Each structure stands twice: as structure tokens, then as C-alpha cells.
Amino acid sequence: MHPDPVARPTLLVAASTFPAEAGDGTPGFVLDLARALSSDHRVVVVAPMTKGAAKHQRIGDVEVRRYSYFPARWQDLADGAIVDNLRAAPARWLQVPFFFGAMALAFRREARRSRPDVALLHWIIPQGAVGKLVLGDLPRVVTTLGGDLYALRHPVLQRVKRAVIASAAAVTCMSTDMAxxxxxxxxxDDQVHIVPMGVDLEPISRAVASETRTPGRLLFVGRLVEKKGATVLLDALDRVEHRPDEVVVVGDGPLRQALEARAADGVDFVGAQDKAALAAHYAKAGIAVYPSVPAANGDRDGLPVALLEAMTxxxxxxxxAVPGIVDVVEDGVNGLLVAPGxxxxxxxxxDRLLADPALAERLGAGARATAAAYTVDAVGDRYRSLIADALAG
Known part of the structure; x- marks a missing residue:
């Protein structure tokens, strides 16, 4: 039973990427965390409008309020990763000032409506920057997931990031390198906390119990953008001595068409998958690959949630072997590490894993044991503590 709602503090959560519905295939880590925190907070999420989303809705105990920022026919800046969308179609830069303006108005409106006690802002830019401008003295916990920290290097943006960080009660990140x-x-030092996004354990546990694993089935899960390294995977598949029985690529993005044209026969691009279908892919795969590389614009992965899901x-x-991943994967213990690119x-x-099923099984068991520390509940407890400290401060 929840505590009396009147006594619960109100938590304002803001993010650029948020599912239209639970488990719809959009990365759901913000929603998963919001739902975990709703046990002892009134949680209100403010997010941009995306295709198929309702303007106002409730997902479990989480209130969701979305704002429009451009005429609906062209409004697609926040459908996926913003930085990658801008690279794929520079005309989308026209949406950027309207996006920031609409976000600022939405933050002000929600601050008046729900009177939050504390805010959790995902990404230093844009949510952290807009929150600093319009939320006044409201205590703020800011989370960076990588792209905002690594890719936005213009001196003006660096100054903005410094200002956001200086005014935050706490800043969380995915890895020691990001710290x-x-x-x-x-x-x-007392501001920075390494807290990766958590894994929703239930659908994966259910899928593992009902699906049969195929040792020769290889899985890639990730947005089809440069930093995820799908091109490296396709190059590697041309060089393996033992071709996997199946190769499944889960995800969508601006590089999908080029990757499909480049791929050899037998590579199945299935697009983004809802939570249940994605869990089934993990449960059926013998090997999951995460060939992350630094992107040309400096963007790189923090610690992919998809990696933690596969380990779970x-x-x-x-x-x-890139920062973030090496914090979790120990070569030969719970996975294999290779040089990026x-x-x-x-x-x-x-080839090594396909030729040695016993090794693959041992590494999979090690991965599962490691991932137990990265469930949504475990991560939610860490955020709960940071939010309490922000309120007390």
C-alpha cells in the first residue's frame, strides 16, 4: 500500500525520450525508473510529444504530460535520439528553438500545476539547461546518459553544462569515465554518482523461463547509429570462420537502410521491438554483441541498458572495451572484450564462443550474476536516496 499521497513529495521527471505506451519499443529506462520511484513519490513526467502518444495519460502510478513543439506534420525531432536525428536531417535544426521554447513553457506550466518538491532531469542538455532557467530554486538531480556529455563540445555548450552542473544537487552518470x-x-566529488539505468527484470525472467536458447543465434540490440557499431558487426560477419545459425538485429535509426543494403544474406533486421518481444530475443540468443565505437562527433556510449538486459x-x-562497458564486463569472467572498431x-x-558452448554458458552465468546489481529496483533505491538528499539539502 502506498503512503498517504498528500504526504508524498512530488517529483517532476523530464526527459527527451519517453515511450508513448509502456513497452512499445522506445527505450523505457526513464519510465521504468519513474514507476519504481512512484512507490513513495507522486511522479509527474514532462516529455515531448511523439507519434502515437497521448497528450495526457497515466501509466501505472505515473502521470505523463507531453508538450507539442512544432506543427504535427513535421514534428519529429524527439522521435529517437535528438543528436542523431539532427545529423540525419539537418533541416530538423528548424525545430530546435521551438523545442526549447515549448519545453520551457511546459516546465513552467507543470511547476505551477503540480508544485513539485524536487526534479529529476534526464540529460544535462536540453532538460537540465531548461530546468536551470525556469525552475528557480527547485532542487534538481540531473542525469547524463553520454551523448550530451561527450558530443556537445562547443565552448558555449560547455559553459551551459558547467552552469547546469554547478546548480544541481547531484549529477548521475553511467560510468567512471563519465564521472x-x-x-x-x-x-x-560529492555531486557525482555513478548510477546506470536499471533493467526491468520481470519480462526477461518470464521470457527466459518460456523460451529455448539457441547457442548459434547471435543478437545485436541498439539504435542504428554510428556509436553502436553495427557496421563493425557486419564487417566481422564477413570474417568469421563459423557463421552463426541466425543473426538478428533489433533496433531502428538513420543508418538502417544503409546497413540492410550492406548486410549479407541471413542477417534479419527486425526493427524496434516492444518489451516482451525484445525479452524473447534475449532469451533465445546464445551470443549478444555490443561493438560500440566512438562516433565522429565525439558521441559514445555510457553503459548501454541493452547490454545489461542481455546479461540479465x-x-x-x-x-x-570502451569506458562504461569495461566497468561491468570483465574479459573471460562475464563476457569477452574486444578493441573498439x-x-x-x-x-x-x-568464433571462439561458437566453437566452445561450455565457455559461452559459463560467461552467460557470470553475466547474469553481475547484472543482478542493475535491476530497476536496485537502481531505484539509489535514486531514492539522492532525491531524499536533494530535498533535505
Whole structure:
């Protein structure tokens, strides 16, 4: 039973990426966290309008309020990752000032309507920056997931990030490398907390119990953008000695058409999947690959939630040895690590697992044990503590 709603503090959550419905295939880590925090907070989410979304709705105990920012026919800046959308279609820059303006109005409106006690703002830019401008003295916990920290390097944007960080009660990030980047921007040691996004355990556990794993089935899950390294995977598949029985690519994005044209026969691009279907893919896969690379614009992964999900399902993972991932994957213990961008090394790692099912099974068990610390409930407890400290401060 929830505490008396009157006694619960009101938490304003803001993000650029948010599902239209629970489990619809849009990355759901913000919703999962919001639902975890709703046990002892009144949670109100403010997010941009996306295709198929309702302007106002309730998902479980979470209130969701969306704002429009451009004529509906062209409004697509926030359908997926904003930085990648701008790279794919520079004309979308026309939407940016309207996006910021609409967000500021939505924050002001929601602050008056729900009178929040504290805010949790996902991404330093844009939500953290807009929140600093319009939310006054409201205590704020700011979360960076990588792209805003690594890719937005213009001196003006660096100054904006410094100002957002300086005014935050706490800043969370995905990895030790990101924590170092935050400190370079002036964050104090007591401000910075490494708290990756959590995994929704229930659908994965259900799928693992009902699906049969195929050792020769290889899975890639990620947005089809440069930093996820799908091109490296396709290069590696041309070099393996033992072709996997099946190769499934889950995800969508601006590179999908080019990747499908480049892929050999037998690579199945299935697009974005809802939560249940994605869990089934994890449960059926013997090997999951995460060949992350630094993008040309400096963007790179923090710690992919999809990697943690695959580990939770007990997949044998092969991943790039990049900051964030190396915080979780220990080579030969709970996965295999390869140099980023090295298709030969990736092919060799896949061959090794295909040739040694016992090794794959051992690594999968190690992955599952590691991932137990990254459930939504565990991560929610850490955010709950940070939010309480922000309120007390």
C-alpha cells in the first residue's frame, strides 16, 4: 500500500525520450525508473510529444504530460535520439528553438500545476539547461546518459553544462569515465554518482523461463547509429570462420537502410521491438554483441541498458572495451572484450564462443550474476536516496 499521497513529495521527471505506451519499443529506462520511484513519490513526467502518444495519460502510478513543439506534420525531432536525428536531417535544426521554447513553457506550466518538491532531469542538455532557467530554486538531480556529455563540445555548450552542473544537487552518470568528464566540467566529488539505468527484470525472467536458447543465434540490440557499431558487426560477419545459425538485429535509426543494403544474406533486421518481444530475443540468443565505437562527433556510449538486459538474460556477451562497458564486463569472467572498431577481433571472439558452448554458458552465468546489481529496483533505491538528499539539502 502506498503512503498517504498528500504526504508524498512530488517529483517532476523530464526527459527527451519517453515511450508513448509502456513497452512499445522506445527505450523505457526513464519510465521504468519513474514507476519504481512512484512507490513513495507522486511522479509527474514532462516529455515531448511523439507519434502515437497521448497528450495526457497515466501509466501505472505515473502521470505523463507531453508538450507539442512544432506543427504535427513535421514534428519529429524527439522521435529517437535528438543528436542523431539532427545529423540525419539537418533541416530538423528548424525545430530546435521551438523545442526549447515549448519545453520551457511546459516546465513552467507543470511547476505551477503540480508544485513539485524536487526534479529529476534526464540529460544535462536540453532538460537540465531548461530546468536551470525556469525552475528557480527547485532542487534538481540531473542525469547524463553520454551523448550530451561527450558530443556537445562547443565552448558555449560547455559553459551551459558547467552552469547546469554547478546548480544541481547531484549529477548521475553511467560510468567512471563519465564521472571524470563531469569533474572536468567543475562537478564536485560529492555531486557525482555513478548510477546506470536499471533493467526491468520481470519480462526477461518470464521470457527466459518460456523460451529455448539457441547457442548459434547471435543478437545485436541498439539504435542504428554510428556509436553502436553495427557496421563493425557486419564487417566481422564477413570474417568469421563459423557463421552463426541466425543473426538478428533489433533496433531502428538513420543508418538502417544503409546497413540492410550492406548486410549479407541471413542477417534479419527486425526493427524496434516492444518489451516482451525484445525479452524473447534475449532469451533465445546464445551470443549478444555490443561493438560500440566512438562516433565522429565525439558521441559514445555510457553503459548501454541493452547490454545489461542481455546479461540479465544470461547471454554470452561480446562487447567493445570502451569506458562504461569495461566497468561491468570483465574479459573471460562475464563476457569477452574486444578493441573498439576491430572487426577481426570481434569475428575471433564470436568464433571462439561458437566453437566452445561450455565457455559461452559459463560467461552467460557470470553475466547474469553481475547484472543482478542493475535491476530497476536496485537502481531505484539509489535514486531514492539522492532525491531524499536533494530535498533535505
Amino acid at each position: 571524470l568528464e563531469l569533474r572536468k566540467l567543475g562537478a564536485r 538474460a544470461g547471454c554470452a556477451v561480446v562487447a567493445s 576491430d572487426a577481426d577481433a570481434l569475428a575471433a571472439a564470436v
